[in-house]
Structure formats: C-alpha cells, structure tokens
Amino acid sequence: MIIKDGKPVYTKSMGYADYSKKLMNKDNSSYEIDSIQKSLTAGLIMKLVQEHKMSLDDKLAKYFPEIPGSHKITIRQMLDMKSGLTLSGDGPTVPLPDAQIANDDAHSLYYSNVMYNKWQYSPINFVLLARIVEKVSHKNYKQIFTETYIKKLHLKETTFAYGSSNNVNKSQGYTNNNPLSGRLTYANPYITKAYETRDEFGTGQVFMSPGDLYKAERYLVSGDMLTNKSRQELFVPASISTYGGGLYNHTDSRGSNGWGYGYQSVFHISDSGNTAVVVMSNYQRLANNVKPLANKIFSLALSE
Structure with missing residues (x-):
C-alpha cells in the first residue's frame, strides 16, 4: 500500500492467505x-x-525492584533498547496471563553493566513496558490497546493473535525450509503455539491489515494521541541505530519492521503522516526480505 496526501494511491495483494483452503x-x-x-x-x-x-x-525499580540494575535503568532507556537487559532462555512454554509472564521474565533477566546505556536490541524491554502500562493504567494491556487504537480509530481489521479473531481475515504465515531459496512454496505453514502468542506480550501479538496499520501509525506520529512536544521527546534517534521510542527515526520520517512466525511487515511514514508505504507478507524467508523494496518505494514516494 502506498499513501500520498493521506490517501491510498496504490494497493496490491497477491499469493495465498491459506493455501490449504485456496484462499x-x-x-x-x-x-x-x-x-x-x-x-x-x-x-x-x-x-x-x-x-x-x-x-x-522513572527508574525501573519503581515497578520491578527485583530486576538487577533496575535502580539505574530508566523508562527512557528501555524505550531506546539501552537498558543492558537480556532474557536468559526462551521464556515460559505454557500460556500464562500477562502479569505472570512479566514476573517470570523479571526473574530470568541478565543485566550487563558493560551494555548499560548502549544500543542492544532486546525485546524484553517492551514486555516489561507493557506490564508497566498495566500497572499504571490499572487496565490489562489488551483492553487499553483496544480502547486507544482499535475503538478510537474504528479499526475493523485488527485483532490479537490470541482470543477471538473478531471476524478479522488473518492470513496464515508460511516459512521456507531453504531460507535463501527464491522458489515459492507453501509446504511449511507456521503453526504458532498458544504460549508463543502470549509470550510476545506487548512486542508482537497483534494482527493488522495494511490500512489499519497506516491509520494507527499516522495517529501515533501526527494525530492527536500525543502532543508535538511528546512526539519530539519520544521519537529521537537514541543511538547509531536511530532506534528510539519503538521506531527507527530519520530526518523527516519514521519506520519499523517485524519478522517472525511466517510473516514480515515493514512500514515507513513521513512526519506529517501524509506519505507512507506499508508492505506486509505472510511468506517468511531471507530471499523474500521486503525491507529493500519498501525503502526504495518510500524514497520515491517522498521525492514526488
């Protein structure tokens, strides 16, 4: 999907959403x-x-005093992946409620003083941040996400990976046993385990259509969800990676990408929210990396 002047000017869908059902x-x-x-x-x-x-x-110790290094780590550093925290092991292997996932993870963390305040991509930061959202708002994450994004923006094609699908048309994810192969095959549907969707608490457990993803990110970077002051404070390139506040930040645009469970998604959006590119795939392999394509299209869209 390519958006110019706040409206889609090009959309294209291809491939199977579910090969076994020929959808x-x-x-x-x-x-x-x-x-x-x-x-x-x-x-x-x-x-x-x-x-x-x-x-x-705020120091992380305010919410998780048991975590090593929490007396030094700030919420800002967690948003920028500069906390020095990494998760030891793979997390729970049975479905657990949010609070228990976060608490179990909190007792399985490794803190590196060497990596403190240095860029290191570590998803556990956002698992803990999602739990902090719950503690501060006194609502569960799914509820506040639904209120803030799904209901506020009337998103009809957005749902969580667990629980009811709410009549959303979720495409099945596929992988390739030969990750560098250019040959398309639907022989390997990724069967997501129930605990995997819960373990991705706050970090990767939502399905969205390209149109809904654009609406949500536009609301975030240029809508009335946040003030200009708040956005300027949140979206800053906090390291050489340009990552800060959950996005990769550039001079006049923001972007992010997701990869896993048979899917890859990439988006870029201008600061005004009026120009954007969203590319989403349910076929995951290295040869199908859509990032270069999305980057090129967005550069062209901005220059026109």
Missing part, C-alpha cells in the same frame, strides 16, 4: 505485525507520561 490474500487481509507492535506500546507509555501518571525518568 487468496486480499486488501483487507491481516498479518502478524510482530515487532512493529513495540511502537504502539511506546505510544501507550508516552500517553501516560503526557497525562502525568509516570515519567520517562
């Missing part, structure tokens, strides 16, 4: 957004900061 992908098909969800979690944090319910300078 094709359509413009309203929804895909797992994986790590793109981190940007939306960051938005929930910043909204609470804007409402003076918490601060980016």
Whole structure:
C-alpha cells in the first residue's frame, strides 16, 4: 500500500492467505505485525507520561525492584533498547496471563553493566513496558490497546493473535525450509503455539491489515494521541541505530519492521503522516526480505 496526501494511491495483494483452503490474500487481509507492535506500546507509555501518571525518568525499580540494575535503568532507556537487559532462555512454554509472564521474565533477566546505556536490541524491554502500562493504567494491556487504537480509530481489521479473531481475515504465515531459496512454496505453514502468542506480550501479538496499520501509525506520529512536544521527546534517534521510542527515526520520517512466525511487515511514514508505504507478507524467508523494496518505494514516494 502506498499513501500520498493521506490517501491510498496504490494497493496490491497477491499469493495465498491459506493455501490449504485456496484462499487468496486480499486488501483487507491481516498479518502478524510482530515487532512493529513495540511502537504502539511506546505510544501507550508516552500517553501516560503526557497525562502525568509516570515519567520517562522513572527508574525501573519503581515497578520491578527485583530486576538487577533496575535502580539505574530508566523508562527512557528501555524505550531506546539501552537498558543492558537480556532474557536468559526462551521464556515460559505454557500460556500464562500477562502479569505472570512479566514476573517470570523479571526473574530470568541478565543485566550487563558493560551494555548499560548502549544500543542492544532486546525485546524484553517492551514486555516489561507493557506490564508497566498495566500497572499504571490499572487496565490489562489488551483492553487499553483496544480502547486507544482499535475503538478510537474504528479499526475493523485488527485483532490479537490470541482470543477471538473478531471476524478479522488473518492470513496464515508460511516459512521456507531453504531460507535463501527464491522458489515459492507453501509446504511449511507456521503453526504458532498458544504460549508463543502470549509470550510476545506487548512486542508482537497483534494482527493488522495494511490500512489499519497506516491509520494507527499516522495517529501515533501526527494525530492527536500525543502532543508535538511528546512526539519530539519520544521519537529521537537514541543511538547509531536511530532506534528510539519503538521506531527507527530519520530526518523527516519514521519506520519499523517485524519478522517472525511466517510473516514480515515493514512500514515507513513521513512526519506529517501524509506519505507512507506499508508492505506486509505472510511468506517468511531471507530471499523474500521486503525491507529493500519498501525503502526504495518510500524514497520515491517522498521525492514526488
């Protein structure tokens, strides 16, 4: 999907949404957004900061005093992946409620003083941030996400990977046993385990269509969800990676990508929200990396 002047000017869908049922992908098909969800979690944090319910300078110890290094780590550093925290092991292997996932993870963390305040991509930061959203708002994450994004923006093609699909057309994810192969095959549907969707708490457990993803990210970067001051504070390139506040930040645009469970999604959006490119795939392999394509299309869209 390519957006100019705030409206889609080009959409194209292809391939199978479900090969076994011979169902094709359509413009309203929804895909797992994986790590793109981190940007939306960051938005929930910043909204609470804007409402003076918490601060980016809060120490992690205020919410998780048992975590090593929590007396030094700030919410800001967690948003920028500069906490020095990594998760030991793979997390729970049975479906658990949010609070228990976060608490179990909190007791399985490794803190590196060497990596403190240095860029290191570590999803556990956003698992903990999602739990902090719950603690501060006194609502569960799914509820506040639904209120803030799904209901507010009337998103009809967005749902969580667990629970009811809410009549959303979720495309099945596929992988290739030969990751570098250019040959298309639907022989390997990725069967997501129930605990995997819960373990991705706040970091990769939402399905969205390209249109819904654009609406949500536009609301985040240029809508009335956050003030200009809040956005300028949240979306800053905090390291050489340009990552900050759940997005990769450039001079006049933002972007993110997600990869896993048979899906890959990439989006770029201008600061005004009027120009954007969204590419989503339910066929995951290295030879199908859509990032270069999305980058090129967005550069062309901005230059026109």
